[in-house]
Amino acid sequence: MDIKNNRKPIIISHFDDFFNQVDIHKNKNISFHHHLRNGDFILNRVLNKYKEYNVMDLNIFPSAVFPTYISILELIKNNQIKNITTNYLNGPVADYISENGLPGILTMQTHGGRARSILEGRNSIDIAYIAVPYCNKEGNAIGYKGKNACGSLGYPIPDSEKAKIVVLITDTLVNEKIENPEIKGHNVDYIITVDTIGDKNGIVSGTTSITSNPIGVKIARNTSKLLYELGLIKEGFSFQSGAGGVSLRVTKDVKDIMIKEKIKASFFSGGITKYHVEMLEEGLVEKLYDVQCFDLDAVKSLSKNENHIPISASRYANPNDNQVIKDLDVVILGATEIDYDYNVNVTTDSHQTIIGGSGGHSDTASEAKVTVIVSPLIKGRIPVIKTRVTTITTLGQNIDCFVTERGIAINPNRKDLLSLLKNSKLNIMTIEELGEIAYRFTGIPKENKSEETIIGVVEDRTFEVIDKIYKK
Amino acid sequence: MKTSAGTYESSDCLITLSECDTLEVVIESIVFEQFGDQIETVIKSTLKENNIDSIKVEIFDKGALDYTIKARLETALKRRGEKNE
């Protein structure tokens, strides 16, 4: 453990005072986390001070950028931001960068990659601004208590261990002791108290409900049947699915199989929703390793169930840590595009606008024994399958199965899976055949990718640049 | 006089026809970059099949496939014919 100092953090009760005490002109590498998502008040409030102080050449390291993080856009337009390093980017900031780029470069990392970069000193953070929902005067903090509880604080833990100056910002400062804090007080330099760190309603992600759209239901059903036929739903298996409607439907279908066959899973990891919590409470899974809560039920569960365990981004997916996903059997992931080499894009749309990023996509795909991509074959006349994805988020070598409503393609590298499916009644075909079906409906879309100006790079957690992002 | 057919739903399009001395096609589509040319081709060939060379066609497209674009245009043309009767 990295013990930086043993002094107590300085408590500041007037937000503005901090900026008189610390020279923000000298410490230009600053980081934030996105656990409060669209309900976050802190990132904008802090960056507005940078605007006021006219700090130039900033390098910002938010773990993700959400549509409400509008101060970033203002700073970019003021030419105050040089580089942005993040794992996920959407909304107005993403739109603006897609069309204009940055004075420096946009680096799209992964959750595991960001944690590793910070811990190994590659992302050198000067000041980490960490909004925390519940904090004591020693600087020990957790995310699952307080009036703006957001659940796990998985993303900023590496920042808190490595940043030169660690600043907690809280609306709930208490005297009592905090057991097993996520942020450890000995790493903390300042605590700033504010009226509120966010709006609880914006904290909950908008996408966490099971789809009943018939196409989504069909994709999920195909997926759970595939997992079953591959023998992956077995006693003690581990599983991760995101919060997308189809992913959650897969989780529900897997749950039905588990109940019917009396199977118990060892753990679920990643972003946690009420559906995962229900399965924990019903004894269908032993542990939840939670790097991020997607709804308030998950937050509540984290505060009371000892088998629902908050973990840091490093423990989640840093290849040089004792990562949870090392033991992952199955991960279910989405795709905006997939190509004939199984490369997957969730970073940009087909018009080269940045709409997201890896998050844990590429990390979990690298580790899970079987990585399954679920997607409709066609989205608004655009076939999901392309000759080459617009931007590679996750390399095809890490993708094993692609499940659509009309059929399932298995990466030809996975001869073991193909042989298990030799007598399957599932509609198994090559990805080229699936592509042809899509193109029969849609016709051939015109490709007009612009590749003149590089505005960003996609960096895997190996630190390898796996693709470039171009200006629209 | 205007006639129209179709809806604003996903995978559909709304086509509106109005009088014009020349042939004018106005396309608004969520997939314009990929399929704008294709949409125009379908519209023009359908008009040709119906021997129409002067009309204004406005299409608001939410990812309709060719058959839908053709059907909506044919419906709007048919409605135009009925109004003229």
Next chain:
Amino acid sequence: MSRSYLFIPGNTPSMLQNLDVFESDAVIIDFEDSVVDYDKDAARLLVKNFLNKFNFEHTEIFIRINDADSRFFLEDVKITKDLNITGYVLPKALPKSVLALSNLTDKLIIPIIESPMAVLRLEEIAHTKNVRGLLLGAEDLTKELGINRTVEAMEILYTRSKIVLVCNAYGIDSIDTPFTNKDNIDDLLIDTRTAKNLGFTAKSSIHPNHVEIINTTFTPSEKEIFEAKRIVKKAEKENKGAFSLDGKMIDLPIIEKAQKVLEKAKKYNLL
């Protein structure tokens, strides 16, 4: 011998172009209740263009046209008569309207039984030319009777049984009424099992998410297939009209029933 008949709205491209995704043995593209009056023309041209462009090998396609007394009926048939479809589903059927349709087309016809008069005159309807099966429309029927639908479905028991008997006697398909609660999968299963136990050969549905349960229920179970195989095998060996198996008397009707089970199992790829 379709197990499932899925209704698909006729003027909704997103549903049409996915009609074969849900693995319903047959789909019924609807021009009636799901299409508003001012868009009947649009639905006809949409479906015409759609079916001229795409072929479906594994799905039977029917069109539910508007009833014979409506002003849409003749045009519905006229525009669709040359399309590659298996047949028509005719709402508000009575002997006269079924006959009228059968004089306009050589395609198969599935009349919907949804009035007390239709129930009384089932046999006349069933033996009209090209009638492939009868479909129960319980919602309209109970509306006409002024009674409520219930989960137990006692209110339609007589009609269901009568349809099954008539269809069986005339060698045509009997297709049960759709289950209307989209999300209540438990009751759907009960309702579907009831239909199968009463003797229906198929069930219709108005939601794609219902198809899988219907298909599973109307597919012979592993046990049924196993038994049928034993009976047919022994029958071939014994080569006589009646014999005993496990102490039970097996005669011709039982052998024929077993053969039917195997035929179905073969069709659905279960052998």
